[in-house]
Amino acid sequence: MARYAIENRDSFSRRVGQTSVFNPDSLEIRAPLGRLEENLALHLGIWLERGDHIGRHNLPDAPQLDLPTGLLFALGMALALVWWRDRRVRLLFLWLAVALVPGMFAIEAPHAVRTVEVIAPSMLLAGIGGVALLERLRATHFAWALRWAAPALLLGILALNGVRYFLIWPALPSTYEQFYIAETHIGDLAQRLARDPAVQSQATRLYVPTGPSTDEMVQYLTAELPVGGFDGAALTPAPGPSALLIAYGDNPKVPPERAAQALGPGAQQLALGPRSPLTGNPEYVLYGLGDAAAQIARRVIGSP
Known part of the structure; x- marks a missing residue:
C-alpha cells in the first residue's frame, strides 16, 4: 500500500481531497473554521445524542453507543475528568482526541468510519464507569445483587444491540437506499x-x-x-x-x-x-x- 501511495499520489489522495473540509466544494458552503466548529459540536454528541446518519455505517442518526453503555461512558468520562492529573487519564484523553481528528477535518460529520479509532478509548471509559459503579454497589446493601445484576446487564446490552443490528437496522428504508x-x-x-x-x-x-x-x-x-x-x-x-x-x-x-x-x-x-x-x-x-x-x-x- 505504501508503494502504491508513493507511485500514485493523486489516485491515493483523491478521496481525502474530496472529503476534506478544505476541498473547493466545501469551501463554497462554509469556511473551514466554521466547518470545524460545527464538526466539534457534532462529534461531542456522537456517544449519547446523535451518531452517523449514513445507513451503511450506523443505525441512521442513532447514538453510537446504546443507552446502558452510553450511561457508563458518561460516568467514566466524569470520573476521568476528576482524575485528570493522573498521567494515564491524560494519555486516554489524548488518544480520544487524536482518534477524532479524521472526522473533525472531514465533511459528512459525524462519520462512524472516519472515527472508528474512537471505539477503543470509548470502551475504556465505559469500563471505568462500569467498574466504579460495581465498586460503589459493593459498599452498599445491594452487594448481594451483583452476582446476577452484572451478568444480566451484559446480556441485556448484547440483546439490545442484537435487535438493533439484526432486526431494526436492516428493515429501515434509509438503510436499503445506502447499499447497492x-x-x-x-x-x-x-x-x-x-x-x-x-x-x-x-x-x-x-x-x-x-x-x-x-x-x-x-x-x-x-x-x-x-x-x-x-x-x-x-x-x-x-x-x-x-x-x-x-x-x-x-x-x-x-x-x-x-x-x-x-x-x-x-x-x-x-x-x-x-x-x-x-x-x-x-x-x-x-x-x-x-x-x-x-x-x-x-x-x-x-x-x-
Missing part, C-alpha cells in the same frame, strides 16, 4: 447466467445495463463476463436470434419497457427481481429473445 442492493442482485444474476455454456459461447447474448444511469457496481460485478451493454436506448453489440437482457426495474430514467423494445418484437419477460422496499417495484426485469434464452432462464432461476 439492486446492482448487487443484477450482478449476481448476470454471473449465474454467464455460467451457461450457451452464454459463454455467445450463442445467446447476455446484456446488462451500462451508461451514465448505471452504478459502477454493475460494471465491477460483470467486468470479466461475456456481456454486452444496454445504455437505455440500444444494445451493443446488436442482438442475434437468442438474447438475454437484465434491465433495471426501478429506474425512472430508463423504464424497463424500453429494454423490451431494444430486444425486438419477440422479447418476453422471463423473471422479476425482488421488490424494492422504497417503491415496491422489482429491482430488475429479465427479458429474453428466443426459446433458447427462455430455457437458460428456467435452468438458472426457474420459471417466472
Whole structure:
C-alpha cells in the first residue's frame, strides 16, 4: 500500500481531497473554521445524542453507543475528568482526541468510519464507569445483587444491540437506499447466467445495463463476463436470434419497457427481481429473445 501511495499520489489522495473540509466544494458552503466548529459540536454528541446518519455505517442518526453503555461512558468520562492529573487519564484523553481528528477535518460529520479509532478509548471509559459503579454497589446493601445484576446487564446490552443490528437496522428504508442492493442482485444474476455454456459461447447474448444511469457496481460485478451493454436506448453489440437482457426495474430514467423494445418484437419477460422496499417495484426485469434464452432462464432461476 505504501508503494502504491508513493507511485500514485493523486489516485491515493483523491478521496481525502474530496472529503476534506478544505476541498473547493466545501469551501463554497462554509469556511473551514466554521466547518470545524460545527464538526466539534457534532462529534461531542456522537456517544449519547446523535451518531452517523449514513445507513451503511450506523443505525441512521442513532447514538453510537446504546443507552446502558452510553450511561457508563458518561460516568467514566466524569470520573476521568476528576482524575485528570493522573498521567494515564491524560494519555486516554489524548488518544480520544487524536482518534477524532479524521472526522473533525472531514465533511459528512459525524462519520462512524472516519472515527472508528474512537471505539477503543470509548470502551475504556465505559469500563471505568462500569467498574466504579460495581465498586460503589459493593459498599452498599445491594452487594448481594451483583452476582446476577452484572451478568444480566451484559446480556441485556448484547440483546439490545442484537435487535438493533439484526432486526431494526436492516428493515429501515434509509438503510436499503445506502447499499447497492439492486446492482448487487443484477450482478449476481448476470454471473449465474454467464455460467451457461450457451452464454459463454455467445450463442445467446447476455446484456446488462451500462451508461451514465448505471452504478459502477454493475460494471465491477460483470467486468470479466461475456456481456454486452444496454445504455437505455440500444444494445451493443446488436442482438442475434437468442438474447438475454437484465434491465433495471426501478429506474425512472430508463423504464424497463424500453429494454423490451431494444430486444425486438419477440422479447418476453422471463423473471422479476425482488421488490424494492422504497417503491415496491422489482429491482430488475429479465427479458429474453428466443426459446433458447427462455430455457437458460428456467435452468438458472426457474420459471417466472
